[in-house]
Amino acid sequence: MSNRLPTLAIVGATGAVGTVMLDILSKRENVWGEIRLIASPRSAGKVLRVRGEDVVVQALAPEVFDGVDVAMFDVPDEVSKEWAPIAAARGAVAVDNSGAFRLDPDVPLVVPEVNADQVRNRPRGIISNPNCTTLSMIVAIGALHRTYGVKELVVSSYQAASGAGQEGIDVLRDQMAKAGGDRSLGDTQGDMREAVDELGPFPAPLAYNVVPWAGSLKDDGWSSEELKVRNESRKILGLEDLRVSATCVRVPVITTHSLVVHATFDREVTADAARELLGGAEGVEVLDDPAKGEFPTPNDVVGTDPTWVGRIRQSLDDPKSLDLFLCGDNLRKGAALNTAQIAEVVAKEFTQA
Amino acid sequence: MSNRLPTLAIVGATGAVGTVMLDILSKRENVWGEIRLIASPRSAGKVLRVRGEDVVVQALAPEVFDGVDVAMFDVPDEVSKEWAPIAAARGAVAVDNSGAFRLDPDVPLVVPEVNADQVRNRPRGIISNPNCTTLSMIVAIGALHRTYGVKELVVSSYQAASGAGQEGIDVLRDQMAKAGGDRSLGDTQGDMREAVDELGPFPAPLAYNVVPWAGSLKDDGWSSEELKVRNESRKILGLEDLRVSATCVRVPVITTHSLVVHATFDREVTADAARELLGGAEGVEVLDDPAKGEFPTPNDVVGTDPTWVGRIRQSLDDPKSLDLFLCGDNLRKGAALNTAQIAEVVAKEFTQA
Structure with missing residues (x-):
């Protein structure tokens, strides 16, 4: 060349x-x-x-x-x-x-x-x-895997509207304009469903709500988004038998996906060791000091490149498991x-x- | 008497x-x-x-x-x-x-x-x-436990503002009024933090955001809310060794907590069997037909008495595990x-x- x-x-x-x-x-x-x-x-x-x-x-x-x-x-x-x-x-x-x-x-x-x-x-x-949801965690999980060997991931997502494209952004903005101006909305059964003009790419109103669905229906009740998290994590990490259970939920955020991950490894891992390892990992930022109110949120993370990790805890019942909260801009790294x-x-x- | x-x-x-x-x-x-x-x-x-x-x-x-x-x-x-x-x-x-x-x-x-x-x-x-978060799942988990014997719960919450009392409701409404009327908000780094007047009981803005914190800081990075889910579930079910990992996250919803639960049992349990058992359980409603867009959301559940359960799936790697999405009105059953x-x-x- x-x-x-x-x-x-x-x-x-x-x-x-x-x-x-x-x-x-x-x-x-x-x-x-x-x-x-x-x-x-x-x-x-x-x-x-x-x-x-x-x-x-x-x-x-x-x-x-x-x-x-x-x-x-x-x-x-x-x-x-x-x-x-x-x-x-x-x-x-x-x-x-x-x-x-x-x-x-x-x-x-x-x-x-x-x-x-x-x-x-x-x-x-x-x-x-x-997929953007897999990308919101896999850099951090990959870094942990290299040292500790990941065995299982239990994932819950808090996915932004822009994951559904420009239409998702526009529909959430329209619903927010309606919901924000009407103080009666949000606390009476079914009121958002009557109030919003357009559901767009979402199966239920998103303003003042969370919607446990993203993608299309696959076998046995799984959504395509949930299977992507599973299959893509396995392929990227080169672990074809990795155990993965994901539940994908849309939240009223414009951009930046958040994930709660319960990760189990082959070896014991303390929160301090994970914090140090992730702090030195390429493409990862650790923001984890709850005493100072420090943890990532979509609003702070949007527009940035890294995968942000906070709320790092060693599971109380298993020294080989960690509980984490991760945020990543789904339009950028995602x-x-x-x-x-x-x-x-x-x-x-x-x-x- | x-x-x-x-x-x-x-x-x-x-x-x-x-x-x-x-x-x-x-x-x-x-x-x-x-x-x-x-x-x-x-x-x-x-x-x-x-x-x-x-x-x-x-x-x-x-x-x-x-x-x-x-x-x-x-x-x-x-x-x-x-x-x-x-x-x-x-x-x-x-x-x-x-x-x-x-x-x-x-x-x-x-x-x-x-x-x-x-x-x-x-x-x-x-x-x-x-606690309201424990109550958002425990009726359904208790019903499953009686037949299948629960061993482990991995819980992620999507908690409503009213869990923090009337002040939580008022602050979210004020933020929504601001955010809903300004189409520039929600997609630029840090903008909500500058725009909102008042954080109230929350450590970060809640409109257009999710905040991975509820309660006070306890040992090893756990929040009081997360330990309540663990300790109270153990006491209510009478299982002092039940494995529980919870991560509690606040979402911009006025009322009704949602939970994603990955539950592991002593015995194998299919999604159909769980659906049938929960459908007949006192205080539980099953809404689980994604093909028809049927799953619970806070907006549909608020103001009702039962624990609503949907997205019931048998885990793909373990026939003894279920993945579930639950909603409950945190001011009513909660x-x-x-x-x-x-x-x-x-x-x-x-x-x-």
């Missing part, structure tokens, strides 16, 4: 994750030559700013991938399924943030802090980015940032050849 | 739980003769309605308990600690909803659907009502209703003598 700056294409540049991606690429060390912005024909012709320059959005078509080295996809599953192989066939490495390829044995599922070495193992020319990090690992193949 | 309607005193009649208590007593089958309303001197003289009648609130004093058969306390721990024994010394059975006596070995901790028989075992003349139910069990001693 020549020592040149590779060409990047961003497919889905105008979406919720794409918008954050342009911001991230404008702020990170620049490893890219040309950056092409690609979206549906409806958005073609729009002008967006990236790295301080105006770039015209192009309509998705096979030719736009000619000369592209890395193509990021932030589009629905069915669009990725069709177009990531087209990009790969035209010579680009596709880094895909949909669910289309995550469990494909010929597609690596990569979190650079955990398994960056998997990037080169891509027989289809496609690399997958994990989506755009991890995709950018994977793409940067690929970019090194061009500049370090 | 004579066959007469016993006299009831309600101490803390003007608080958030007291207000719900008056509503509950007005609607349930009437087992009481006189009902006396008692509060701090500041609230004395107020006129409140109960059972369709106006009743003047009396100031708390030893004499108000003379002739009282049952005295309910919905007041802070330190007030209960001082006054429940005074009521008991004057001949009343004190039913206390504070944390003052819950772990006292000479005070039973009662949930009538689970351990009504403990009501008579009250050497101090005091009976305790569990406080006033369970207190009223305990008092009614005591009342039968007077009428069935």
Whole structure:
């Protein structure tokens, strides 16, 4: 390979994750030559700013991938399924943030802090980015796993509306405007259901409420989101028998997923040892001093890159278990940032050849 | 004992739980003769309605308990600690909803659907009502325990603002009014912290946020609320070695606590068997058909009496474990209703003598 700056294409540049991606690429060390912005024909012709320059959005078509080295996809599953192989066939490495390829044995599922070495193992020319809920914990769990060996994860999520895209954000804002202005709402049975105009992507009102559902219904009552946490954690950690029980719940937060994790390891682990290990782990910030009111919350974490960990406790009944509270910006590390990090690992193949 | 309607005193009649208590007593089958309303001197003289009648609130004093058969306390721990024994010394059975006596070995901790028989075992003349978070799951867990034998509970809470009393409700409403009217709030780092005027009983803003803290700091990073879930579950179920890990998180909901529970039993239990058992259990309602969008949410459950259970799944790695989502109105079954139910069990001693 020549020592040149590779060409990047961003497919889905105008979406919720794409918008954050342009911001991230404008702020990170620049490893890219040309950056092409690609979206549906409806958005073609729009002008967006990236790295301080105006770039015209192009309509998705096979030719736009000619000369592209890395193509990021932030589009629905069915669009990725069709177009990531087209990009790969035209010579680009596709880094895909949909669910289309995550469990494909010929597609690596990569979190650079955990398994960056998997990037080169891509027989289809496609690399997958994990689901945002898995990404909200896996950097911290991966760091603990390297020393203590993880055996089981019991996960409860507190998922933000933006995990359901721009429509999720808009619907929650509309419901909040209604709920915030009416002091009678929120404490009478069924009142939000009557008051809100639009449920959008959620099966029940989200303002003044929590909704124990995300994704689609799979076998035996599990949601697709819950199975993603299970299957993707196993694949990223390379532990095909890892025990995982997840329950995914949507909360009235715009951006940043939170997770409660009860993690059991092969070896004993104290809270102090976990705090020290996580404090030194790449991509993790520990904020854990309840006496000073210090623990992560979505409102404090939104807009930041790391996985934040607090409320670290050794389980009272098992010295091999920890109870943790984690927060991560689901549009950044949970989506755009991890995709950018994977793409940067690929970019090194061009500049370090 | 004579066959007469016993006299009831309600101490803390003007608080958030007291207000719900008056509503509950007005609607349930009437087992009481006189009902006396008692509060701090500041609230004395107020006129409140109960059972369709106006009743003047009396100031708390030893004499108000003379002739009282049952005295309910919905007041802070330190007030209960001082006054429940005074009521008991004057001949009343004190039913206390504070944390003052819950772990006292000479005070039973009662949930009538689970351990009504403990009501008579009250050497101090005091009976305790569990914490609202424990009460949001224990009727359902108790029903499962009777058949399957519970071994371990991993609990994550989604707790409502009213669990922190009227001040919690007022602060969340104020924050929601601010957040709902400002479409810029909720997605920029730290913005709610700058925007909200008042944190009230919460250590961080609650609108557009979740806060992983409830109660006070205890040893090894645990919160008092988390230890209550552990210790009270053990005492109510009579299982002093039950393994319990709880993480308590406050969410922007006015009333109704939700809990995710990963429960492990001595015996195998399928989701269908659990659904059937819980469907027939006293005080439990099953709402569990995700294909039809059916699962409990706080907004649907608030104002109702039962413990609602949905999202019942057999764990994929262990046929002896279930994953559940539960909702319960923290001011009703979580406080006033369970207190009223305990008092009614005591009342039968007077009428069935």
